[in-house]
Amino acid sequence: MNARTRAHGSRPTLHDVAREAQVSARTVSRVLNDEPRISAPTRERVLQAVARLGYRRNAMARNMRVGARDSAVGLVIPDLANPFFSVVAAAVERTLRTRGLYVVIASSEEDPARERAVVTDMLGRQVAALVVVPSGDDHAYLRLERRRGLPVVFLDRPPNRLAADAFVSANTDGAHQAVTHLLAHGHRRIGFIGDRPTTLYTRRERFRGYRSALAQAGIAVDPALVDRGHHENDAAEATVRLLSAVDPPTAVFAANNLACMGAMMALARARRRDVALVGFDDFTLADVFDPGITVVAQDPHGLGTAAAERVFARLDGDRGRARTTVLATRLIVRGSGEISAS
Amino acid sequence: MNARTRAHGSRPTLHDVAREAQVSARTVSRVLNDEPRISAPTRERVLQAVARLGYRRNAMARNMRVGARDSAVGLVIPDLANPFFSVVAAAVERTLRTRGLYVVIASSEEDPARERAVVTDMLGRQVAALVVVPSGDDHAYLRLERRRGLPVVFLDRPPNRLAADAFVSANTDGAHQAVTHLLAHGHRRIGFIGDRPTTLYTRRERFRGYRSALAQAGIAVDPALVDRGHHENDAAEATVRLLSAVDPPTAVFAANNLACMGAMMALARARRRDVALVGFDDFTLADVFDPGITVVAQDPHGLGTAAAERVFARLDGDRGRARTTVLATRLIVRGSGEISAS
DNA sequence: TAGAAGCATGTCAACGTTGACACACGTTGA
DNA sequence: TCAACGTGTGTCAACGTTGACATGCTTCTA
Known part of the structure; x- marks a missing residue:
């Protein structure tokens, strides 16, 4: 032959x-x-x-011979279809590509076991680095890898039981600002719609901001005003529940992008133009609505870019201490958050 | 030691x-x-x-020894941040994961040279299969790989100069339906806003549908009503141009998701509630606007899933002829497309 | 004009793993 | 009693590539 x-x-x-x-x-x-x-x-x-x-x-054989790791970086993300994460992923990919690195993506679907399984698998694949939006609550198993010099960067949420680089949004500050804004427009009863697992880092942080803003105005959190729902539909239902309560809120703080969309759906269907709304995380077309949707904007592109750049620094030999970097959020006033309390 | x-x-x-x-x-x-x-x-x-x-x-060494290919599939996509593609990518990833396959993602940024470079690179990485949303106009260089048994599946757009599996939307039909819908509401001057490179497969096909629907009504395409813009802002500017023409359109057909968003922005800013709009590709919150945005919905999730399943079939030994599968589109009536001609 | 120097190419082993095969033990059965 | 067999383990080579080193040939120089 x-x-x-x-x-x-x-x-x-x-x-x-x-x-x-x-x-x-x-x-x-x-x-x-x-x-x-x-x-x-x-x-x-x-x-x-x-x-x-x-x-x-054959790059596989070549890498083996020259002792190089794979030219791919592992990216573990809860859900690629969520626009926040897809922009993060796009930024990570775009930045890594400038140095010839590829991205191996795996969805964890917010399942800690799955997260750990894919991370372990990626380590076996000899990825050059790991970028993780963590769902799990124990990342101690990565300690050894980190010590061996593998760059591990956490995104959107910090690691648990592990010292590693992380880039997160100013969740508490942002939420505080959002709720303070609503308070300034005369609202005293402000609903909170957050993530389903209330233990989720971002939901906890944003809730802290919500609570502290209320506290500053001398208002205690009313559990009847706090509901949850990660997907749009859940959030829409939560909004309906809130609005049909005995003493309903006059404003809603939607603590993530899907929650905000759900709240918008519910308000639109109920034709409730009197309820103020501030969302966490900006989205396309937010300004095209009438009124425009006031949001606390995060910087998903910046998060992804910064994480990838930290990967570069670590690959280049930066052995400095692990740092958590907080990216500022920004309140964008568009109308929905400026509806006054009736 | x-x-x-x-x-x-x-x-x-x-x-x-x-x-x-x-x-x-x-x-x-x-x-x-x-x-x-x-x-x-x-x-x-x-x-x-x-x-x-x-x-x-070490999976790299293991794969080499056992003669296996990498357990990753290459996915080449124009822009991960575009919600259409991110949903496609999420579906591909989700489906491949059921068989333990990972996804290596690379953005081509609609650049044929870049596309070819990343594809070549992925072949060297011994990917198990290739899923490509092509930007290039010549994929003959993949012929040999295909003959060697590598599954190569095209998505959203068919390959050129190569027989390979492809999954695409019913672009022409969908556009035809959209424009026919506008004609039925009395519009005779219908604007078309499509992609910037007018050679792009989807833009061509959708334009064909636009033209044929007009022809059926005895109307010739008026070049003054045809404009372009891939990004929202470009499309918004195009919309403004169209509307400020001597004999402006009374309706707009936006031939992709970003074009539609751009048109919406322009119409909202100009407070033109009298201009009908039908978009190609559905998007979150389309029904929350007032009026709701009438669209021709594609099935990005279906496209991604089908492509991944074809990869499985090919990996399982299906050596049948390459087939192009067309996924149906569906007109979703919400209000913006039913504004009558004045 | 021999020895050094440089060029073009070849040989061998190794990266980390596993397939093929070998072997040293029991144990079994006629 | 010993051949046949089963069990647990080891040795060796190979996957496709490249680093280290070797070799044969040309060219230059003293």
Whole structure:
């Protein structure tokens, strides 16, 4: 069987090219790596053989031989279809690509066990680094890898039981600002719609901001005004529940993007234009609504970019202490948050 | 240097574990692969050594030895941050994960050269399959790989100069339906806002539907009503241009999701509630606007899922002819498309 | 004109893993 | 009693590539 008639599915190797070009495999390797001291005719013959056979260097074998890790970075994210995370992922990918790094993506679907499974798998794949939006509550199992020099960067939420780099939004501040804004417009009963697992880091932090803003106005949290729902529909139902309570809220703080969309749906369906709304996380078209939706904007692109850049720094040998960086949020006033209490 | 004090950055190998457990590397390998005929005490010692050293099997080396390809599928996509593509990507990832396959993502940014570069790179990485939303106009270079049995599936747009599986939306039909809908509401001057590179497959197909629907009504395409803009802002500017023309359109067909958002922005800013609008591709909150946005919905989730399933079929040995599958679109009537011509 | 120097190429082993095969023990059965 | 068998383990080579080193040939120089 000559090299040109290899079995289905197999691909030519250096040796096949070597045979075809009548040189040694080492010489082919040199040509492919642009090493010096190759005569022009030899180079030519090798390149022609490469073209004839459709040869492609096996990066797996190469990386193994040269002791390199994979040229991919593992990215573990709860849900790629969520616009917040997809923008984060796009930013991570875009930044890593400037250095020739690829991204291996896996969704954890907010399942700690799944998260750990995919992370473990990625470690076995020899990824060059790990970027994680964590769902789990114990990342101690990554301690050894980190000590061995693997860059591990957490995004949107910090790690637990592990010192590692992290980039998060100013959740508490942002929420505080949002609720203070509503208070300034005369609201005293402000609903809170947050994530379903109330233990989720972002939900906890944002709730803290909600509570502290209320406290500053001398208002205690009324559990009847706190509801949950991660998906739009859950959040819409939660909004309906809140509004149909005995003493309903005059304003709603939706603590994440989907919650905000759900609240918008519910308010639109109920034609309640008198209820103020401030969302956490900006989204496309927020300004096209009437009234425009007032939000606390995060910087998903900045989060992703910063995480990728920290990966670069760590790959470049930065062995400094792990740092958690907080990215500022920004209140964008558009109308829905400025509806006054009736 | 014993195994526990290896240099920074290096990770223990089978041999390190073997030394630690006082057995041969082959035995460690057997334990890790759950091969039969390992005595209980040996297995125990090996597992303890593995735990002590924090050993993890090197998947790269393993795949090489067993001749397997990488357990990742390459996904090449124009822009992960575009909600249409992010949903597609999420569906691909979700489906592939059911079989333990990972996704390596690379953005092509609608650049054919970049697309080709990342595809070539992925082939070198020994990806198990390739899923591509193509921007290039020549995929002949993939012919050999396909012949060697590599599953290559195109998404959203078909390949050029290559027979390969593809999953696309019913672009022409959908556009035809959208424009016919507007015609039915009395519009005779209907604007078209599509992608910037007018050669883009989806833009061409949708334009065909636009033209044929007009033709059916005995109307010729008026170039003054055709504009472009891929990003929201471009599309918004295009909309403004159209509306300020001498004989402006009374309705707009926005041939992609960003174009539609741009048109919405422009109409909202100009407070033009008399202009009908139908968009191509559905989006969150489309029904929350007043009026709701009438769209031709695609099925991004279905596209991604179907592509991943075709990958499975091909991996399972399906050597049938390459097929292009067209997924139906669906007109969703919400109000903006039912504004009558004045 | 011999020895040094440089160029072009080749040989061998190794990266970390596992398939193929070998072997040293029991145990079993005629 | 010993051949046949089963069990647990080890040895070796190979996957496709490249680093280290070797070798043969040309060219230059004293």
